[in-house]
Amino acid sequence: MPEVLEKIYQNEEERKLILREYRKLLRTLPPSATKEDRDNVRKAFELAVQAHAQQRRKSGxxxxxxxxxxxxxxxxEIGLGPTAIVAALLHDVVEDTDVTLEDIRKQFGERIARLVDGLTKLDHSYDSESPQAENFRKVLxxxxxxxxxxxIKIADRLHNMRTLGAMPRYKQLKIASETSYIYAPLAHRLGLYSIKSELEDLCLKVTEPEVYxxxxxxxxxxxxxxxxxxxxxxxxxKRKLDETGLKYRILGRPKSISSIYNKIRTKRVPFEQIYDLFAVRIILDVPREREKAACWEAYTVVTDVYRPLPERLKDWVSNPKSNGYESLHTTVIGPDGKYVEVQIRTERMDEVAEKGFAAHWKYKGINTQTSSLFEAWLDEVRELLENKDADAREFIHDFKTNLFTQEVYVTTPKGEVKVLPKGATALDFAFHIHTEVGYHCRAVKVNQRIVPLGYKLQ
Structure with missing residues (x-):
């Protein structure tokens, strides 16, 4: 390995830095990684080193x-396996160097070649009014x-945002705008909450540096x-939880800077009047079949100690979000009359919340409701992609609309839960059931009460 670096990098400090970062990457490989997986990672690293030999980042x-x-x-941070690691190492070689997709196919096989192809930007000779939108459509x-x-594309964007400082100001603003418009909502939609929050914080750091x-x-x-x-x-x-015999860990974490800024802006109050600057998270270590009961048991403990605000209870354990998120959220009145948000979830739920659908597929089959919601969303994306008449910018707009970050949960008379974007009307619900139901709908009853067709669902 050092021989490859020595041939290319004369600077010893740079060789040491690259080797250190590569070894750090190797330590992230799961124990289940085979010898073939490790060989592929090494070969991908060596190919990437040689292909990018003459290239430098803006930082130098x-x-x-x-x-x-x-x-x-x-x-x-996302929990992907060796195949994705290989594709990530190679994600820029076809776009930026002389290496071709056929070279990748010969050396690593069809599966990795397909991933790299998806990550490779369209050929620069492609004539389009909006190449970025066309490129995003291809990735989608x-x-x-x-x-x-x-x-992988989100991971690429996250690292670019983390290292944006060396870019000219106009480029920083362009990249931050694109990230805020597409990549942060996409990360949220795929359940990558930590990454979504970090992307939003990094965007704010660029667009409103003084506020940040x-x-x-x-x-x-x-x-x-x-x-x-x-x-x-x-x-x-903790004292009360210890009495229950539940295995748990409990931690407090500050809210993201961007979410605090949104509260300052929407509530029109200064920083000093934002009381819920942090959330407390209780993470339970229980068998799968006991998850729901354990979460509610912990909820009972919390609300026995502190008075809850009933209207702030969010039950995403019984009705998970369509991106796989499961958790019980409540807000209680803590010491000194301060509002504190408490999140209760299990270790599995926490992994899905942190690593999104990469973790969700690991537990596939556990929550069929979540799986079917995600599949329904993918079907909507397929429909958008099949509309050949729409230009790329129209597609981006439609997809962005599809990336609703806030949802309402509506139960049919038969007890089925339907997920719609916040702001959806009673008529939207009728069309969601079936287009014919929507076309022939004359009246809607919500909670035993007739409401107008334009009534916004709660």
Whole structure:
């Protein structure tokens, strides 16, 4: 391995840095990785090193550090396996170097070649008014075939956002705008909550640098005070949970800077009047069949200690979000009359919440309701892709509309739960059941009450 680096990089410090980052990547490979998997990762690394030998990032760093880090994000932060790691290492070689897709196919096989093809931008000679939109449409066409293409693309965007500082200001704004418009909602839709929050924070850092720095500074100044409050808040909960015999861990975490900024903006109050700057999370270690009962048992403990606000209860354990998210959320009145959000979930639910559909597929079959919701969403994406008459920008608009981040859950008279975007009307619900039902709908009854067709569902 060092021989490959020595032939290309004369600077010893750079060789050491690349080798250190590569070894860090290797440590993320799962124990189940076969010898063939490890050989493919090594071959992909060597090919990427040689292909990107003459390239540098805007920061001046060797370009190879970018695909290594994208591969690490895929493995460690999203939970993808060796095949995706290989594709991530190779994601820029066809676009930026002399390596062809046929070379990839010969060396790594059809499956990895397909992933790399999905990640390769359209040929620069392609004549389009909006090449970025065309490129995004191509990537999305692979979503319905192999979701890993889009997950790798999100990892690529995350690393680009983390290292945006070396770019000219106008490019930073362009990339941040595109990230905020498409990639953050897409990460949310695929259940990657941590990545979605980080992308939004990084966008805010670019578009509103003074606001970002001001909130970051105030969070830093109140960090110690917040830690003391969280400790005081969780002590009585821990005592009660210990009595139940449940295995659990409990932690407090600050809200993201972008979510705090959204509250300041929507509530029109200063930072000092935002009380729920953090959330407390209780994560239970219980067998699958006990998950629901254990979550409600923990909820009972929390609400025995602190008074809850009933209207702030969100039950995504009984009715998971369509991106796989499961959790019980409640807001209680803690010490000193402060509102505190408490999230209750199991270790499995937490992994799905952090790693999205990569973790969801690992547990596939456990929650058929979530699986069917995701499949229904993929069907909608397929329909959009099949509309050949729409131009790329129209497609992006339709897809963005499809990426609703807030949802309402509506139960049919037969007890089926239907998921619609927030703001959907009673007539939208009728069309959701069937187009014929929508066309012939004359009246709608909600909770035993006749409502107008334009009534917004709650």
């Amino acid at each position: 760093d060797p370009y190879i550090l970018h695909p290594i880090e994208v591969a690490r994000i895929c493995a460690e 066409s692979f979503l319905v075939e192999d979701v890993r293409v889009v997950l 720095q001001d909130i970051a500074r105030k969070l830093s100044e109140t960090k110690e005070e917040r830690a003391q409050y969280i400790k005081r808040f969780i002590e009585p909960i």
